Amino acid sequence: MKHLRRALLLCLVTTAPLAVAAREATPGQDAVASAHALATAAGHTVLAAGGNAFDAAIAVAAALAVVEPYSSGIGGGGFFLVHDARNQHDGMVDARETAPAAATATMFLDADGKVAPARSLNGALAAGIPGLPAGLVYVSKHYARLPLAQDLAPAIALANQGFAVSEHYAIMAGFRAPAFKQDSDAARIFLRDGKVPPLGTVLTQPDLARTLTAIAEHGNQGFYGGDIARRLVAGARADGGIWSAQDLTGYRVKERAPLVGHYQGIRVVSAAPPSSGGTVLLEALNILENFKLGELNKVDRMHVVIEAMRFAYRDRADYLGDPDYVEMPIAHLIDKTYARELSAKIDINKATPSANLPPVTTDPNHHTTHLSVMDSEGNRVAATLSVNYPFGAASVPAGTGVLLNNEMDDFATSPLTPNAYGLVGGSANAVAAGRRPLSSMTPTFLESAERIGVLGTPGGSRIISMVLLGVLEFADGGDPEKMVSAPRYHHQYLPDQVEYEAGGLDAATQAALIAKGHKLNESKRRYGNMHAITWERATGVVKAASDPRGEGKAEVWTPAAK
Numbered sequence: 001m002k003h004l005r006r007a008l009l010l011c012l013v014t015t016a017p018l019a020v021a022a023r024e025a026t027p028g029q030d031a032v033a034s035a036h037a038l039a040t041a042a043g044h045t046v047l048a049a050g051g052n053a054f055d056a057a058i059a060v061a062a063a064l065a066v067v068e069p070y071s072s073g074i075g076g077g078g079f080f081l082v083h084d085a086r087n088q089h090d091g092m093v094d095a096r097e098t099a100p101a102a103a104t105a106t107m108f109l110d111a112d113g114k115v116a117p118a119r120s121l122n123g124a125l126a127a128g129i130p131g132l133p134a135g136l137v138y139v140s141k142h143y144a145r146l147p148l149a150q151d152l153a154p155a156i157a158l159a160n161q162g163f164a165v166s167e168h169y170a171i172m173a174g175f176r177a178p179a180f181k182q183d184s185d186a187a188r189i190f191l192r193d194g195k196v197p198p199l200g201t202v203l204t205q206p207d208l209a210r211t212l213t214a215i216a217e218h219g220n221q222g223f224y225g226g227d228i229a230r231r232l233v234a235g236a237r238a239d240g241g242i243w244s245a246q247d248l249t250g251y252r253v254k255e256r257a258p259l260v261g262h263y264q265g266i267r268v269v270s271a272a273p274p275s276s277g278g279t280v281l282l283e284a285l286n287i288l289e290n291f292k293l294g295e296l297n298k299v300d301r302m303h304v305v306i307e308a309m310r311f312a313y314r315d316r317a318d319y320l321g322d323p324d325y326v327e328m329p330i331a332h333l334i335d336k337t338y339a340r341e342l343s344a345k346i347d348i349n350k351a352t353p354s355a356n357l358p359p360v361t362t363d364p365n366h367h368t369t370h371l372s373v374m375d376s377e378g379n380r381v382a383a384t385l386s387v388n389y390p391f392g393a394a395s396v397p398a399g400t401g402v403l404l405n406n407e408m409d410d411f412a413t414s415p416l417t418p419n420a421y422g423l424v425g426g427s428a429n430a431v432a433a434g435r436r437p438l439s440s441m442t443p444t445f446l447e448s449a450e451r452i453g454v455l456g457t458p459g460g461s462r463i464i465s466m467v468l469l470g471v472l473e474f475a476d477g478g479d480p481e482k483m484v485s486a487p488r489y490h491h492q493y494l495p496d497q498v499e500y501e502a503g504g505l506d507a508a509t510q511a512a513l514i515a516k517g518h519k520l521n522e523s524k525r526r527y528g529n530m531h532a533i534t535w536e537r538a539t540g541v542v543k544a545a546s547d548p549r550g551e552g553k554a555e556v557w558t559p560a561a562k
């Protein structure tokens with residue numbers, strides 16, 4: 001298949017010189033920005049071996065599954081936003097987890113009909129059917145240049161040889177240590193004697209290396225069928241889960257059309273449902289286009305951005321879910337006329353109480369990771385991948401090394417009951433067999449006449465507001481360093497409050513926002529872990545940056561001739 005496509009491409013090159021001449025310039029440099037230096041190095045290895053951005057994304061994602069197990073993994077899922085420079089095709093590879101067939105709308109309620117939050121967070125009942133293995137296989141088959149086994153090799157080596165416990169690992173493991181059952185595979189792999197391993201401890205994952213090798217050798221069948229699948233089902237059921245062999249064999253990746261909008265001349269390409277990311281991002285940007293942000297003072301600008309977040313997150317709660325099961329008015333939500341109507345409701349002097357917005361209809365910190373890649377030919381990947389909570393469900397089916405996600409908590413486990421991120425939802429995001437839970441992951445491409453941008457971040461419900469602030473930085477001419485490091489603030493409709501980063505707002509700004517009627521809540525920590533790349537078309541300069549809040553690494557290389 002890959003060879004056929006390459007042959008076809010060669011044909012095009014030899015028979016259609018005019019089309020080739022019209023093709024846009026290419027960056028000429030490769031760039032990777034990810035949450036871990038070892039994962040960025042894995043990307044470099046396959047790029048240096050002649051791989052393209054898609055090979056690098058596979059290598060980085062698989063390596064993150066090993067060295068950043070609290071954020072994403074083979075037992076989780078996510079979205080790969082892809083741009084294929086050969087034909088300018090934009091796609092969204094949806095490798096989101098699905099609810100097992102035995103899932104029901106009441107599975108996370110107790111005997112009194114109240115949400116039992118621990119059930120959708122800890123243990124295998126919280127786990128959706130993983131999508132990442134199928135996502136890697138799909139990207140390899142349809143976009144990459146090297147064999148899947150070559151792209152997975154660095155991750156397999158890291159799983160066998162181990163990685164050193166860092167300060168960040170220790171914080172995450174400490175947060176989730178109580179959820180690990182002491183005699184479990186999960187505790188054996190990620191803790192030492194039930195405690196956070198000392199800094200520098202080298203953690204090897206031989207079972208995970210075997211599972212990754214099975215995927216490398218047999219593709220989907222290596223994970224969703226055969227011995228690994230049998231162990232996954234047995235292990236999940238032994239830990240209170242409801243998985244079946246058919247759930248695994250029935251899992252399918254879907255390539256969907258990304259959402260596309262425009263903000264001040266920038267083409268914005270972002271995640272379509274079952275992520276809410278692109279919809280909320282575009283709705284908020286459309287609202288903001290009705291204000292001259294550049295002419296507003298700092299407080300008024302923040303105020304309208306907060307109001308735009310409020311309106312757009314409200315619609316998320318009301319309408320969004322899995323597009324294969326729910327009808328959604330996406331075209332309306334990202335329509336400029338609708339945004340103009342909403343912007344007319346924003347009072348520049350006063351916060352709109354969320355309670356005054358139409359209520360959400362109910363009848364019929366955290367972890368995740370993001371990687372940004374661009375190659376010398378102009379191919380791009382923005383992938384946000386997750387196991388949801390740090391270390392997901394804290395459960396590893398025996399002998400697989402696969403840490404299960406707890407993505408089921410992203411469903412509205414009961415109408416209007418906040419989930420782990422305080423998000424509410426209605427019937428559009430109710431638990432049901434086979435459905436994908438609504439996500440906030442927002443991998444995004446930005447394209448202006450001058451520059452191309454690739455960005456995204458983890459952060460639960462705050463992902464979308466972080467990407468929104470990142471887009472506004474880009475629109476103001478900010479480089480990746482600015483996009484990833486700017487102070488953050490967030491409003492998600494409910495709770496009706498502005499959350500801002502520790503130390504992120506000076507006293508005068510706080511007072512001015514309070515005077516407009518906003519409730520403020522300083523978060524205990526700085527949040528997010530954004531990774532961004534830009535390419536300036538005119539100068540050819542490629543820049544990449546990883547969020548100073550994390551331990552990631554961004555690099556730009558000039559490749560040897562391929």
Ligand code: DON
Pocket residue numbers: 365366367368369386387388389407410438439440441457458459460461463
């Ligand atoms: O898909 C989602 O929206 C969540 N599972 C993402 C979780 C997340 O970003 C946690 N990170 N801090």
